[in-house]
Amino acid sequence: MKNKLKSTKSIFVFLIIITFLAALPAIGARATYGAKTTADEPQYLLTALSIAEDFDLDISDEIADRRFTPWHEINLNQQTIALNETNQRISPHDPLLPVLLAPAMAIGGWTSAKIFLAMMSSATAAMTLALVTKRWRLSSLPAALVIAAFFCSPPLVAYGTQVYPEMPAALAVLIATFAITGSTTNKNLAVASISIISLPWLSVKYVPVAAILALFILWQTWHSARRRAVATALFLAISGIIFLIVHQRIYGGWTVYASGDHFVNGKEFEVVGESWNPLGRTRRVIGLLIDRGFGLAAWAPAFLFAPAALVLAYARKDKDSFLVLGLISVGWANATWVALTMHGWWWPGRQVVVVLPLVVALIASLAERHKQLMKPILLASLFSIFSWFWLVLEASTGRRTLIFDFEQTSNPAFRIWRLLLPDHQRMNSLDITITTIWLVAIIFTAWLECRAWITSTKKADAHATDTVLKDHLLD
Secondary structure, three states: OHHHHHHHHHHHHHHHHHHHHHHHHHHHOOOEOOEOOOOOHHHHHHHHHHHHHHOOOEOHHHHHOOOOOOOEOOOOOOOEOOOOOOOOOEOOOOOHHHHHHHHHHHHHHHHHHHHHHHHHHHHHHHHHHHHHHHHOOOOHHHHHHHHHHHHOOOOOOHHHOOOOOHHHHHHHHHHHHHHHOOOOOHHHHHHHHHHHHHHHHHOHHHHHHHHHHHHHHHHHHHOOOHHHHHHHHHHHHHHHHHHHHHHHHHOOOOOHHHHEOOOOOOOHHHHHOOOOOHHHHOOHHHHHHHOOOOOHHHHOHHHHHHHHHHHHHHHHOOHHHHHHHHHHHHHHHHHHHHOOOOOOOOOOOHHHHHHHHHHHHHHHHHHHHOHHHHHHHHHHHHHHHHHHHHHHHHHHOOOOOOOOOHHHOOOHHHHHHHHHOOOOOOOOHHHHHHHHHHHHHHHHHHHHHHHHHHHHHHHHHHHHHHHHHHHHHHO
């Protein structure tokens, strides 16, 4: 037993170290020409700096003094408006990530902040392994290999250093899921509740995922301890009211977008788009996976195993699987119909990172059931890791950048692979045809997994029947 515990601990340590080291090389790479960070990243860092030095969210003095120069040499898109007569400026981004980054900014500036995010990435990988081994009882080493492969591949490795709330949010979702799938003790309820509350403070876009976690924990607790369920519901409701009041007082609206220069005069909800077209956005359901530039499979083909893994989770029909499927479905739906675009000024896959570790966990479960899949998953991940570090090298030497022109990488393997995928920004007849072929292939693999589950279930039932008959005859 002691040797087994020691071996398990060594596997966790290996996973933490390897995922941390994999994230570090991208710290010095340029996000765009003339800047090591871009888009929303400078805003988060400026707010973290303001919290560390001034203990407030006002970044007007940091902007005036050009404190962003070490990580953003070119002129800054300020994104903010003057909120009052003192020209107070507050970044239109929720404050929890800057709060988390503030100590690191105080110690070593933007580099330390990115190192801290790399640590959070390795913690998220470790939490994914804890979920699949301690809750789902998967074998430690195979699961660790699958998880390491995905966390060393984009997009998860990319958000190990890019300054966005995606990785902390993914960690919060995993912690809540781990707590909820355990026993309904006061400790687990408290951990889950705090994790749920943290999600909107990381970004308001995580409210749907937080809502699924809240509903599930209340449903589960109601069946075992109704007083705890009522107390938890009151706690979450009061926390939600506090969230709204604070945002009204500080940002001037129900969300942080009220302080943004693009959403003045009460237009904060236009962040989802001025002319919302749900039918047009529906193609993202498949595009988020197979789009040539911004699909998960473009940079990490191993995610093509996700549909079969989802089918396997559904076939099991247990409450843990339904929770994970609910979270993935809501996260994917949010990226499909609510997010303004999937082709944004960020690394591909950003909108679904919050639930991607759960997808990885399901793929690890699939690999345990079908051990012959381990080799193709790891080989596909080697392609991903190779492609990522090729791009990081290019972005570190000024030939390419991680955000502006990453699709133009000179990597021959990626340039060949992307030809097999559709371009959903162009979406001509050829792209529609390629999308249809991939859709058929994905449905076919899902059907194969469904058939394999039915066959194994029948065999298990037949074996159980034979055992009962033999016992009866012996009696």
